[in-house]
Amino acid sequence: xxxxxxxxxxxxxxxxxxxxxxxxxxxxxxxxxxxxxxxxxxxxxxxxxxxxxxxxxxxxxxxxxxxxxxxxxxxxxxxxxxxxxxxxxxxxxxxxxxxxxxxxxxxxxxxxxxxxxxxxxxxxxxxxxxxxxxxxxxxxxxxxxxxxxxxxxxxxxxxxxxxxxxxxxxxxxxxxxxxxxxxxxxxxxxxxxxxxxxxxxxxxxxxxxxxxxxxxxxxxxxxxxxxxxxxxxxxxxxxxxxxxxxxxxxxxxxxxxxxxxxxxxxxxxxxxxxxxxxxxxxxxxxxxxxxxxxxxxxxxxxxxxxxxxxxxxxxxxxxxxxxxxxxxxxxxxxxxxxxxxxxxxxxxxxxxxxxxxxxxxxxxxxxxxxxxxxxxxxxxxxxxxxxxxxxxxxxxxxxxxxxxxxxxxxx
Amino acid sequence: xxxxxxxxxxxxxxxxxxxxxxxxxxxxxxxxxxxxxxxxxxxxxxxxxxxxxxxxxxxxxxxxxxxxxxxxxxxxxxxxxxxxxxxxxxxxxxxxxxxxxxxxxxxxxxxxxxxxxxxxxxxxxxxxxxxxxxxxxxxxxxxxxxxxxxxxxxxxxxxxxxxxxxxxxxxxxxxxxxxxxxxxxxxxxxxxxxxxxxxxxxxxxxxxxxxxxxxxxxxxxxxxxxxxxxxxxxxxxxxxxxxxxxxxxxxxxxxxxxxxxxxxxxxxxxxxxxxxxxxxxxxxxxxxxxxxxxxxxxxxxxxxxxxxxxxxxxxxxxxxxxxxxxxxxxxxxxxxxxxxxxxxxxxxxxxxxxxxxxxxxxxxxxxxxxxxxxxxxxxxxxxxxxxxxxxxxxxxxxxxxxxxxxxxxxx
Numbered sequence: 001x002x003x004x005x006x007x008x009x010x011x012x013x014x015x016x017x018x019x020x021x022x023x024x025x026x027x028x029x030x031x032x033x034x035x036x037x038x039x040x041x042x043x044x045x046x047x048x049x050x051x052x053x054x055x056x057x058x059x060x061x062x063x064x065x066x067x068x069x070x071x072x073x074x075x076x077x078x079x080x081x082x083x084x085x086x087x088x089x090x091x092x093x094x095x096x097x098x099x100x101x102x103x104x105x106x107x108x109x110x111x112x113x114x115x116x117x118x119x120x121x122x123x124x125x126x127x128x129x130x131x132x133x134x135x136x137x138x139x140x141x142x143x144x145x146x147x148x149x150x151x152x153x154x155x156x157x158x159x160x161x162x163x164x165x166x167x168x169x170x171x172x173x174x175x176x177x178x179x180x181x182x183x184x185x186x187x188x189x190x191x192x193x194x195x196x197x198x199x200x201x202x203x204x205x206x207x208x209x210x211x212x213x214x215x216x217x218x219x220x221x222x223x224x225x226x227x228x229x230x231x232x233x234x235x236x237x238x239x240x241x242x243x244x245x246x247x248x249x250x251x252x253x254x255x256x257x258x259x260x261x262x263x264x265x266x267x268x269x270x271x272x273x274x275x276x277x278x279x280x281x282x283x284x285x286x287x288x289x290x291x292x293x294x295x296x297x298x299x300x301x302x303x304x305x306x307x308x309x310x311x312x313x314x315x316x317x318x319x320x321x322x323x324x325x326x327x328x329x330x331x332x333x334x335x336x337x338x339x340x341x342x343x344x345x346x347x348x349x350x351x352x353x354x355x356x357x358x359x360x361x362x363x364x365x366x367x368x369x370x371x372x373x374x375x376x377x378x379x380x381x382x383x384x385x386x387x388x389x390x391x392x393x394x395x396x397x398x399x400x401x402x403x404x405x406x407x408x409x410x411x
Numbered sequence: 412x413x414x415x416x417x418x419x420x421x422x423x424x425x426x427x428x429x430x431x432x433x434x435x436x437x438x439x440x441x442x443x444x445x446x447x448x449x450x451x452x453x454x455x456x457x458x459x460x461x462x463x464x465x466x467x468x469x470x471x472x473x474x475x476x477x478x479x480x481x482x483x484x485x486x487x488x489x490x491x492x493x494x495x496x497x498x499x500x501x502x503x504x505x506x507x508x509x510x511x512x513x514x515x516x517x518x519x520x521x522x523x524x525x526x527x528x529x530x531x532x533x534x535x536x537x538x539x540x541x542x543x544x545x546x547x548x549x550x551x552x553x554x555x556x557x558x559x560x561x562x563x564x565x566x567x568x569x570x571x572x573x574x575x576x577x578x579x580x581x582x583x584x585x586x587x588x589x590x591x592x593x594x595x596x597x598x599x600x601x602x603x604x605x606x607x608x609x610x611x612x613x614x615x616x617x618x619x620x621x622x623x624x625x626x627x628x629x630x631x632x633x634x635x636x637x638x639x640x641x642x643x644x645x646x647x648x649x650x651x652x653x654x655x656x657x658x659x660x661x662x663x664x665x666x667x668x669x670x671x672x673x674x675x676x677x678x679x680x681x682x683x684x685x686x687x688x689x690x691x692x693x694x695x696x697x698x699x700x701x702x703x704x705x706x707x708x709x710x711x712x713x714x715x716x717x718x719x720x721x722x723x724x725x726x727x728x729x730x731x732x733x734x735x736x737x738x739x740x741x742x743x744x745x746x747x748x749x750x751x752x753x754x755x756x757x758x759x760x761x762x763x764x765x766x767x768x769x770x771x772x773x774x775x776x777x778x779x780x781x782x783x784x785x786x787x788x789x790x791x792x793x794x795x796x797x798x799x800x801x802x803x804x805x806x807x808x809x810x811x812x813x814x815x816x817x818x819x820x821x822x
Contacts, residue, residue, distance in 0.1 A: 026491075033447055033469055040473055047481035053489045054478070058444055058469035062451055067465070070458035078464045080437075081500040086493035 001181060003171070010146075010180035011041035013247065015049060017189045018144030019096040020243045023050030025142070026093050028086070031100035033058040035148035039100055046096075061108035061275070068112045068120060076120050079127040087131035090141050094239060097135070101338065102147035106156065109275030114304040117274045122308055125377040137354055138361055139235050142243040147338055149174055156335050177248045177327050177339065189244070196233030200252045202411065203230040203320075206401060208393045211318060213265065213345065215389030217282060222318045222347070223260025225371035226396065227358040230254045235355070250327060250342040253319035255356035257372030259288040261315045265347070269333050269340045269383040276301040277335065281382065288372065289313050290349065306349060311376030317348035323387050323407035337381055345385035345404070350378035412592060414582070421557075421591035422452035424658065426460060428600050429555030430507040431654045434461030436553070437504050439497070442511035444469040446559035450511055457507075472519035472686070479523045479531060487531050490538040498542035501552050505650060508546070512749065513558035517567065520686030525715040528685045533719055536788040548765055549772055550646050553654035558749055560585055567746050588659045588738050588750065600655070607644030611663045613822065614641040614731075617812060619804045622729060624676065624756065626800030628693060633729045633758070634671025636782035637807065638769040641665045646766070661738060661753040664730035666767035668783030670699040672726045676758070680744050680751045680794040687712040688746060692793065699783065700724050701760065717760060722787030728759035734798050734818035748792055756796035756815070761789035 001009070015021055027046045031039035039056055046054045068076070090097055109117055125132070135141035149170035151163035157173075158166040175181040179188045208228075213220045232252035234242040267281040278298035284291050290306055290313040293299075306313040321328070321344050328343040352374040354360030363373075385391070391404035403411050412420070426432055438457045442450035450467055457465045479487070501508055520528055536543070546552035560581035562574035568584075569577040586592040590599045619639075624631040643663035645653040678692040689709035695702050701724040706713055717724040732739070732755055739754040763785040765771030774784075796802070802815035814822050 026489075033444060036444055036471065040471065040477075043474060044477050044481075047477055052482070052486045053491065054474070055491055056471070056474055058471075060447065060451065060467070060469075063454060063465070063467055066451075066455050066458055070455075071463070075463045078437075080464065080466055080497065082493035082497035085496045086491065089492040 001183070006171075006175045006180050007038055008041055009183075009185055010175060010178060011038055011045050013178060013180055013185050013189065014098055014100075014144055014146050015042050015045040017186050018146065018244045018247050019046070019098055019142045020241055021046045021049035021051050021096050021142070022239070022241060024052050025050070026090065026095040027051045027054045027098070028057070028090055028095060029054065029098045029100065030057045030059060032102055032104055032148060032150070033060045034104040034150055035100045035102065038148055042098060042100070051096075061103055061105045064120070065108045065112065068109070068116050071116075073116070073119070076116060077123050079123055083124070084127050084130070087128040087135065091131055091135040094140055094237070096142040096243075098143075099145045100148055101145065102150050102336070103153055104150045106150075106153050106275070106335075114274065114276070114301040118304045118308060121274060122377050132351075139237045139355060142237055142241065143245055144243065144247060145245065145338060146178070146247045147174060147336060153336065157332055173330055173332065177330070193233035193244070196249070196252060199411075200230040200232040203252060206393060207396045209396045210260065210394045211403075212392045212394065213384060213389060214392070215386065217266030218264065218384060218389060220263040220265040220285070220384070221261070222315065223257040223372070224254060225257045225357070227360070227363075227371060228254045228256070229356055229358055231356055246338060246342070248327065248339070248342055250325040251319040251321045251346075253317055253356070255352040255354070255373055256315050256318045256347075258314040258316070258352075258374045259372040261285045261288055265384050267382045267384060268344055268386045268389070270335060271337055271340060271380065271382055272335065273298065273301050273305045273380055278302050285315070288315070305378060305380070308378050309376050311374045312350055312378045314349065314374045314376070315347055316350045316352040316374040316376065316379055317381070319346050319381070320391060320403065321345050321385070322404060322409035324409060328407075340383055341381040344383040345389065345391060346381045346383045348379050348381045350374065350376040350380060412594070417586045417591050418449055419452055420594075420596055421586060421589060422449055422456050424589060424591055424596055424600065425509055425511075425555055425557050426453050426456035428597050429557065429655045429658050430457070430509055430553045431652055432457045432460035432462050432507050432553070433650070433652055435463050436461070437501065437506040438462045438465045438509070439468070439501055439506060440465065440509045440511065441468045441470060443513055443515055443559060443561070444471045445515040445561055446511045446513065449559055453509060453511070472514055472516045475531070476519045476523065479520070479527050482527075484527070484530070487527060488534050490534055494535070495538050495541070498539040498546065502542055502546040505551055505648070507553040507654070509554075510556045511559055512556065513561050513747070514564055515561045517561075517564050517686070517746075525685065525687070525712040528712075529715045529719060532685060533788050543762075550648045550766060553648055553652065554656055555654065555658060556656065556749060557589070557658045558585060558747060564747065568743055584741055584743065588741070604644035604655070607660070607663060610822075611641040611643040614663060617804060618807045620807045621671065621805045622814075623803040623805065624795060624800060625803070626797065628677030629675065629795060629800060631674040631676040631696070631795070632672070633726065634668040634783070635665060636668045636768070638771070638774075638782060639665045639667070640767055640769055642767055657749060657753070659738065659750070659753055661736040662730040662732045662757075664728055664767065666763040666765070666784055667726045667729045667758075669725040669727070669763075669785045670783040672696045672699055676795050678793045678795060679755055679797045679800070681746060682748055682751060682791065682793055683746065684709065684712050684716045684791055689713050696726070699726070716789060716791070719789050720787050722785045723761055723789045725760065725785045725787070726758055727761045727763040727785040727787065727790055728792070730757050730792070731802060731815065732756050732796070733815060733820035735820060739818075751794055752792040755794040756800065756802060757792045757794045759790050759792045761785065761787040761791060
């Protein structure tokens, strides 16, 4: 397949399998400006699926840089009136939302005040909290996140290539990881989803009380409430239509009990927070909170981030990924969360998914607090496994099951 | 000056002279996606002027094409909820709005149903009527329209050049027409504005009862009410700050009495309506309405447009431009209204400007109707002069004054 054909295939994948656009649905596409051609293909595909309206926001992260550089604290709090309105409509009309990421200017936020960058993030998050709670949290909106390659991002992965060569190489990796280089891509995704659903189902039958991660610099116990259920692959909207939140996706994940998270953990890959790379992070959890941390880069940004609110230093997600993942197999570190989180087991500080709890939408605030379902404006994944890490499950029944040995699924 | 310096100079012109952004103002920039670098420069310039928030919408006309192609009549009427909200905020906060046009895909709407394209235009216009009435009509919003060059648009002007060469040549014309190729560009615009203000003032002292246009295929009388006043150059917002609605601008213009528009007129340049070129248009006005018309191209689009509403076939603007205009002097036909309207006298069907009437904002609906101040969702300029057209003024005092002879100002 030629590049243009793969790109068209990819657009079709994002819209037909990812969003699974239904006749009459409104669709919003938010795309890095550089990925405009891909976004236009996605717009056309959405109309072909019967979308009643497709909007396209082309974003450029230099805008955020200029805003933070030139704004007073008060001005940073301003939220344009249209923003909550726009995302409210998506929820109320059960629309679809595609985010095409892959930053053209990955260093746009480097050198800015971590506090100001984080304050801006918080105020935007609060403005569309309804969308996060109802649209994403309750799957009322069909949502998909995917990436396009950019020269500057690609140079970070392939530093010895020219920006253009690196970008082409990264597109190849993206197409491969997303199966967009295969004619029967949509079919392959159905099979892949079935496998992820089956794995989540098997884990759910175990009734796991806690997960134990052990490896170099890692000795972490993560408790799970009796209501916790693993999910993976496609999600189901209230209208009963399946959509794929992440493309690619290799994980099965659930909502931990943040009260019962203790121990020490070392990140096995760098990751970005507010546009800044956090490297060699080590964390200690005590009494369900991060009690201590260190990093060789990005410490100040991390500190600011986990101080965003009460829940920002507590656990919100735990996810299992084996080294059979094609993204791990590529041998690359992508410095991009969508790819790196699908290369290794990971935990996230911040908000937890109620949809990973049995009857989660109907649980009272008190119950949610009791079973350690975290709430926060933040949510960032941190990779914690490699071919040196084991994962063991302790079941409510008292039995012990080895899930992952030296990174490999046993299960 | 190098291209980059001219572009930076142009961005400065648009923001500092055009919008004249004031400290604390919110700013919206709507730009063709291709002009993103210019738009980002404008964003930075606006922040440097003290803007409290700058938003950027990057637009791509292929979206409109896809929407019209794939939408039912009902879906074409849908207006996203955020749109009126966004433009309401600009009015209520007395913001600023910069439109950077110059279409990357000038033929995006060719071959579509003229009715569907026009219906979409009407529904969008109605959705932000408040912005047009209060923001633009009462100058509460500082607004500026300007163009960037694109290869496809430039090829229409310089068909013998390659797209890249044509685009470079068109940028040169734009910089020249806007004085952005001069270091002291902001100063030059002050002088230019003074000249346009002085010309409008002189015309106002004449107290003109009607204008008579005569030339090949043209014999048109346009009546002016006693309240009509000519304007030109910078406009004044209610906060007493001057801004420049059009860059470039060479016209002085006023609001005609549509009841007293009679005769025949021939367009001297082609012009676009809903993305379709209207060529060799001839119009007849009887009893204040277009009673008859013909065109060698775009007739169906023109018919649809002037049927948009009651006022769409009545006169809403009359403007005078002499052949001293640098845009006329360039010898080029730009197939773009911002440039071509500043190369020749023109009339517009559709909505009239109340700000061109003495005390216009406070006039009753009855008075406005009596003095022929037109209302409509449409407004399109049509060029009607050349070096073969004369313009004569008949004064309320009974005297006759020749204003323009063979295209040249006498006044």
